[in-house]
Amino acid sequence: MSDFSNSLQTAVSGMRAQSTRLRHVSENIANTDTPGYRRKVMNFEQVTKDGAKTGEVRSAGISLDRTELARIFDPAHPMSNEDGYYDGSNVDLVVEIADAREAQRSYEANLKMFEQTRKMSSKLLELLRK
Secondary structure (H helix, E strand, O other): OHHHHHHHHHHHHHHHHHHHHHHHHHHHHHOOOOOOOOOEEEEEEEEEEOOEEEEEEEEEEEEEOOOOOOEEEOOOOOOOOOOOEEEOOOOOHHHHHHHHHHHHHHHHHHHHHHHHHHHHHHHHHHHHHO
């Protein structure tokens, strides 16, 4: 049964990591037009126990994308400088949509793994009862 619980823990860690990633992608999309906003990028790391990799993943923190902010010309904007420019955000909507789709598909794959492991363990218990 230990293998089943390890598989379930691995799937749950993947779902948890991807849901966190999707939350940050959503924040990026919501702040596409926010002046001075820098895109958040989630980093992952493998979980180790006693020096051995468990197969689980977790968030290794959030970093800010350091690409240049878009320079927007709008002399009427309250944040514009004397030349009429202000810093926009560095969020690319196409990249964020692709990241959201990738996180969704990875979440679904982990969910399928969780469901299959649960089904296999229930079938094993049925066999052991007989």
